[in-house]
Amino acid sequence: MVLRLRLSRVPGPLGAKRHKPFYNIVLAQARSARDSKPLEVLGTYDPIPQAVVGAEDGARKVKDIKIDVSRAQYWLGVGAQPSDTVWRLLSMIGLMEPKYLPGGAQTQREQKGALRGVRFETHVKRKGEEGSVQEGEGGMEKVVS
Numbered sequence: 001m002v003l004r005l006r007l008s009r010v011p012g013p014l015g016a017k018r019h020k021p022f023y024n025i026v027l028a029q030a031r032s033a034r035d036s037k038p039l040e041v042l043g044t045y046d047p048i049p050q051a052v053v054g055a056e057d058g059a060r061k062v063k064d065i066k067i068d069v070s071r072a073q074y075w076l077g078v079g080a081q082p083s084d085t086v087w088r089l090l091s092m093i094g095l096m097e098p099k100y101l102p103g104g105a106q107t108q109r110e111q112k113g114a115l116r117g118v119r120f121e122t123h124v125k126r127k128g129e130e131g132s133v134q135e136g137e138g139g140m141e142k143v144v145s
Contacts, residue, residue: 001029002029002030002031002081003027003028003029003030003039003075003079003080003081004027004028004029004030004080004081004082004083005025005026005027005042005072005075005076005080005081005082005083005086005090006025006026006028006034006082006083006085006086007023007024007025007026007034007045007083007085007086008023008024008026008028008034008035008038009021009022009023009034009035010022010023010024010035020048021046021047021048022044022045022046023044023045023046023047024038024041024043024044024045025041025042025043025044025045025067025072025086025089026038026039026040026041026042027039027040027041027042027075027080030081040071040075042067042068042071042072042075043065043066043067043068043072044064044065044066044067045063045064045065045066045089046063046064046065047063048063049061049062049063050062050063050064065089065092065093067089067090067093069093069095072090072095073095076090076095076096082096084099087099
């Protein structure tokens, strides 16, 4: 039985709407349908950028990613395979190495050394910013870029 970490589309917090995607990050069998019942729900992902509460007008909008890091690490440790999109999300919060470098294609030798040094914007602390990971409810972590 092959297990996959992938996205499953669910109705948003205010109900099902067209052009308003909202996803659960789930653990499911590889052969099951996208929206079938998962084995475990690990978190949520809202791909629509939204303004941070209390931010000034014109401030940068962020995408909301909430994930139970300990459960994700456990399932990756026992062999669950993430989909490409979930791989990208997990690499943003530092759980996995990035699959592709932002600078473009490199040779295998260059790629091995460069993967260790690549950092996404969520890892780089800006002036006047204390951190980019916030603790949420129920042991979930909220990553704000």
